[in-house]
Amino acid sequence: MGAARRLAGSSFLALALIAGTANAQTPVTLQYWVYSDFAQGEALKLQQEFIAEFEAAHPGVKISISGKGDDDLTTGQVTGAASGNLPDVFMNGLAAGAQLVEAGALDNIYSKWMAMPQDYRDQFDKSAIASCMPKPDTMYCLPYTGFGEILFRNLTVLQDAGIDTANPPKDWAEWLDQMKKVKAAGKFAMPDQTQVFNSVASTYATVGPDSDWGIDFATKKTLVKPESYAKALQLFVDMAPLTSGTSRNDQATKDLFITNQLAFHVVGPWVDPTYKQAATDSGLKYDFVLVPAAKEGDHGGVKSYEILSVAPGKNADIAWQFASYVAEKKQMLRWAKLLSRYNGNAAAMADPEVTSLPLVAKSVEAVKYALEVQPPYFVGAYPNCYKSIVTDNAAAVADGDMTPDEGAKDLIEQLNDCIASN
Amino acid sequence: MIAKKHMPHYMMVLPFMLLFAVFFLYPIASGFFYSFHDWNATTTTRFVGLDNYTRIIGSRDFKKAMWNLATYIVITVPLGILVAFCLALLVDSFKGTWSNIFRSAFFMPVVLPAFLAATVWRWIYTPNFGLLNMVLGWFGLPSLNFLNDTGSMLYALIAVDVWVSAGFNMVIILAGLKNIPTDVYEAARLDGASPLQQVRYVTVPMLYPVLFFVTTYGVISALQVFDVPWLLTGSSFASYGGRSNALMFPVMDMMGRGFGSLKFGQASAYGFILTAIIVLFTAAMFVFRKKGYDQ
Numbered sequence: 001m002g003a004a005r006r007l008a009g010s011s012f013l014a015l016a017l018i019a020g021t022a023n024a025q026t027p028v029t030l031q032y033w034v035y036s037d038f039a040q041g042e043a044l045k046l047q048q049e050f051i052a053e054f055e056a057a058h059p060g061v062k063i064s065i066s067g068k069g070d071d072d073l074t075t076g077q078v079t080g081a082a083s084g085n086l087p088d089v090f091m092n093g094l095a096a097g098a099q100l101v102e103a104g105a106l107d108n109i110y111s112k113w114m115a116m117p118q119d120y121r122d123q124f125d126k127s128a129i130a131s132c133m134p135k136p137d138t139m140y141c142l143p144y145t146g147f148g149e150i151l152f153r154n155l156t157v158l159q160d161a162g163i164d165t166a167n168p169p170k171d172w173a174e175w176l177d178q179m180k181k182v183k184a185a186g187k188f189a190m191p192d193q194t195q196v197f198n199s200v201a202s203t204y205a206t207v208g209p210d211s212d213w214g215i216d217f218a219t220k221k222t223l224v225k226p227e228s229y230a231k232a233l234q235l236f237v238d239m240a241p242l243t244s245g246t247s248r249n250d251q252a253t254k255d256l257f258i259t260n261q262l263a264f265h266v267v268g269p270w271v272d273p274t275y276k277q278a279a280t281d282s283g284l285k286y287d288f289v290l291v292p293a294a295k296e297g298d299h300g301g302v303k304s305y306e307i308l309s310v311a312p313g314k315n316a317d318i319a320w321q322f323a324s325y326v327a328e329k330k331q332m333l334r335w336a337k338l339l340s341r342y343n344g345n346a347a348a349m350a351d352p353e354v355t356s357l358p359l360v361a362k363s364v365e366a367v368k369y370a371l372e373v374q375p376p377y378f379v380g381a382y383p384n385c386y387k388s389i390v391t392d393n394a395a396a397v398a399d400g401d402m403t404p405d406e407g408a409k410d411l412i413e414q415l416n417d418c419i420a421s422n
Numbered sequence: 423m424i425a426k427k428h429m430p431h432y433m434m435v436l437p438f439m440l441l442f443a444v445f446f447l448y449p450i451a452s453g454f455f456y457s458f459h460d461w462n463a464t465t466t467t468r469f470v471g472l473d474n475y476t477r478i479i480g481s482r483d484f485k486k487a488m489w490n491l492a493t494y495i496v497i498t499v500p501l502g503i504l505v506a507f508c509l510a511l512l513v514d515s516f517k518g519t520w521s522n523i524f525r526s527a528f529f530m531p532v533v534l535p536a537f538l539a540a541t542v543w544r545w546i547y548t549p550n551f552g553l554l555n556m557v558l559g560w561f562g563l564p565s566l567n568f569l570n571d572t573g574s575m576l577y578a579l580i581a582v583d584v585w586v587s588a589g590f591n592m593v594i595i596l597a598g599l600k601n602i603p604t605d606v607y608e609a610a611r612l613d614g615a616s617p618l619q620q621v622r623y624v625t626v627p628m629l630y631p632v633l634f635f636v637t638t639y640g641v642i643s644a645l646q647v648f649d650v651p652w653l654l655t656g657s658s659f660a661s662y663g664g665r666s667n668a669l670m671f672p673v674m675d676m677m678g679r680g681f682g683s684l685k686f687g688q689a690s691a692y693g694f695i696l697t698a699i700i701v702l703f704t705a706a707m708f709v710f711r712k713k714g715y716d717q
Contacts, residue, residue: 071659075681082463095660102684104464188550195570197661245549245567249656252548261551384682385483387661395570395665421481422683 029062030319031087033076035306038091039067046338054325061318063089074099081105086311088319089326094131094305095374097140098381106378107312110139112320123329123347125367128305134378141307141378142327143344145335147268148366149202149301151292152275155285157263161185168289172206172235175264175292179242182263188244188256190264194236194394195247197387198302198373202266203239203394204232205371206293206300213371215419217380222415226408231294233397233404240398258284266291266301269341269359288359290366303370305344336360342367383422389414457691462684474691478679483663484692487672493576494647494671499640502584503633506591511621513592514599525596529589536586540653543582544569547654569654575668579651586650587643591636598632599625638707645700648673672696 038047044065051063066087068076074096080086081103092100100106110133113121121129128143155165161181169175179189193199204213208228216223246252248267256262258278265271269288278284291301308327310319325331332345336354342363343349354360374382389411397407457474459467478484513524531539546553547568555565568578602625610620626633651657651671655664659682663670676696680689 071681074659078463078681078684099684102462102464192567192570195665245565245570247656250544250548252545252552256551381683382660384660384662384678388663388667391661392666 027060027062028315028318029064030089030315030322032063032065032322033068033073033087033090034065035073035091036067036069039065042338046334049334050326050331054322058318058321061322063322077105078103080311086313088311088313088315089323090309090311091144091306092309094141094307094377095382097307097378100309101134101140101378102381105309105311106140107310107316107320108138108140109142109310109320109323110137112317112324113139113142116324120324120328123345124327125344125346125349128344131305131372131375131377132307134376138378141309142323143305144308144327145339145341145343146303146305146367147270147342148303148363148368148370149266149268149291150288150362150366151290151301152257152265152267152271152286152288154257154260154263154265155287156260157182157185157187160260161187161263165287169292170296171292172294176238179239179263183242187260188262189242190239190244190266191246191248191250191253191262192243192398193239193248193266194391194398196249197391199248199266200232200390200394201371201373202291202300202302203235204229205302206235206291207231210371214375215380215382215386217376220416220419222386222412222419224408224412224415226405226412229411230404230408233394233407236394236398237400237404240400257286258282260284269363272340272359288362290362290369293369299366299369301366301370302373303367304373383418385418385422386415389418453690453693456687457694459687460685461687463686467687470687474688475695478688478692478695483667483670483675484672486667487663487670487675490576490667490669491645491647491671494580495641495644497577498580498583498587498644499637501580502587502640503591503636505584505588506636507595507633509588509592510595510599511625513596525593528592531586532589534586536649537653539582539586540650543578543585544654547578570665572666572668575655575664579654579669582650582654583644583647587640591640594636595629595632598629602628634707634711638704641703641707642700645696645703646673647671648677 032051034047037043044067047065051065055061055063070093073090073092077086077090077092077100081100086105097106124143128146129139132141132143133139151168153165153168158165158178161178161184163178163181169178182189191199193203201213208231212223212225212228214223215221244253244256244262246256248265253262253265254271254274257265258275272288275284275286279286290299293300308323310316310323327345329345329347329351332343332348333351333354335341336343336348337357340357340359342360348354349360349364355364393407393411393414396402397404402410456467458469458471460470460474461467509528513521513528516524534542549555549567549570550565552568554568558565566574568574606624606628607620610624615623648671651664651669652662652674655662655669657663657674659678662674662678662682672692673696676689676692679685679692
């Protein structure tokens with residue numbers, strides 16, 4: 001109760017601080033770029049509420065919201081930095097951070113962050129904040145929405161295959177056994193995990209340590225180690241005859257799941273609305289559990305965040321005030337309740353109104369175990385060849401072109417060449 | 423005196439020339455400048471001479487993209503024109519309403535947005551239960567992953583492109599067919615020419631200028647292929663070209679270097695290499711055409 005009061009007090013203080021400084025605000029229109037799915041339907045209505053509240057507290061400030069696709073966000077921010085016409089506040093993915101730093105699109109918000117009350121700063125997930133701080137006295141983002149991957153299970157398919165769905169698979173061995181039973185029953189167990197970089201990373205997370213994933217930009221070498229990666233490649237070999245052949249992102253994969261042809265789908269929580277709708281429309285029976293790992297008690301999957309950043313320039317201060325307002329607990333709580341989506345505000349995620357939401361609760365748990373997709377953030381951009389080498393290698397090993405040991409060795413050589421030639 | 427006389431004419435073309443200079447000549451000139459510099463769009467430029475050009479030409483992705491492009495052009499352009507020619511003959515053989523129905527039906531893919539066409543074909547190519555794999559299954563053949571098997575990816579793209587472009591070429595060839603005088607066919611028939619011989623000795627020679635146009639247009643379009651393979655492989659600036667870069671093409675590589683890796687100097691150089699290739703191809707085709715006429 002005391003903590004809640006402190007939090008409310010600090011939020012009020014932060015808002016009062018923001019409002020106080022805003023009275024002298026000269027008229028300005030802030031350009032606010034968000035992902036396109038945040039600029040439509042219910043999500044847009046809520047964003048507009050945030051904007052209206054902020055504008056009411058800041059006479060003279062207008063905010064213009066625009067929705068953009070993934071590539072359009074990054075391209076617009078890079079070209080905006082080049083032409084001196086950046087949006088003032090914008091979203092993007094953590095993975096695009098280094099590219100935006102290189103383009104000069106991000107304001108270092110460290111001093112503004114440190115000027116916020118301690119209780120405000122304590123609201124955020126510590127590892128997410130650490131991702132925004134690549135070095136001392138430097139901070140490029142506020143964590144916004146995010147995800148930890150979870151395992152969606154089609155209960156009808158599993159039950160038809162004679163699998164007891166009361167308890168989720170406790171480890172990889174049990175999970176693989178269930179996949180084989182599903183295949184024997186004439187259904188597909190999994191999407192093809194080799195086709196998308198994130199699903200390769202997700203599969204690696206089942207067996208490999210976090211420390212052996214990513215790039216060491218100081219030495220310009222991959223952190224992938226042959227021993228741990230060969231174990232991950234073996235998983236692709238084991239899964240190869242059991243997959244649907246579609247990637248985890250394909251619409252066909254979702255359709256297979258909805259039509260009771262696919263048993264498992266390891267993915268972020270964004271597919272839940274589709275599956276929930278199918279449950280209503282066609283009686284789909286599904287649940288979501290943590291992704292099993294090699295050992296019981298551990299879990300796999302990947303995690304990442306969408307970020308809120310501010311452009312350098314004359315509007316940077318007021319843009320920061322808006323960004324910090326949007327990322328504050330009260331707003332993120334409303335956001336989580338509306339979309340049932342995890343976000344980087346730990347205080348919001350711990351609120352009883354949100355912990356009672358099963359999808360959010362499971363996501364909070366998943367994030368604790370999950371692997372960062374492209375670490376370290378804001379340090380160096382992953383070369384384009386890196387991702388395609390990883391997926392090509394996984395597919396080649398799954399197809400039997402190389403053994404897992406040969407594949408791991410070959411991958412590391414190729415990745416180091418790719419990093420060196422970039 | 424002459425300059426004064428033509429001053430009104432110069433003034434009339436001035437607005438166009440200004441816009442042309444700002445939006446066409448200046449970007450080309452600045453692109454040429456950047457092609458000799460290392461530049462990430464925000465920092466100051468650093469002169470690197472021909473380094474961007476040599477890096478591109480020596481890179482594995484460029485070689486792969488060029489190989490894919492050459493294979494793609496060699497198959498797509500003749501196949502596309504052959505299909506369009508056959509469709510044009512078919513539609514030309516119908517009269518009245520049926521002719522209109524077929525012409526509209528075959529033209530439909532041309533007006534479909536590329537993303538829609540790619541989405542439809544992704545469905546058709548879906549492994550295990552896609553339309554094409556269902557058909558293969560009826561004949562007892564194993565399922566193929568058309569968009570993830572490096573042996574089939576290029577051909578899967580070619581099928582889509584032929585499907586999309588055939589309607590456009592068909593309309594142009596059809597217009598050419600309508601312009602062939604019927605008395606030439608009558609004369610051929612009187613000489614005892616079979617329908618196939620009429621096509622071989624009357625239709626094709628009379629359509630020569632039209633076929634040259636669709637071939638040139640087809641080659642230039644093929645050299646710039648981008649959207650359909652991009653969409654079929656679910657590409658983004660961070661990852662494109664599909665498995666083992668089997669659907670990597672030059673424009674894709676250029677875009678990736680620019681917006682994926684912020685190497686705008688290299689992307690500019692890539693643009694000039696591509697332009698040079700397109701100009702050379704087109705010039706070669708005109709030379710061949712002239713030689714054909716001369717003979």
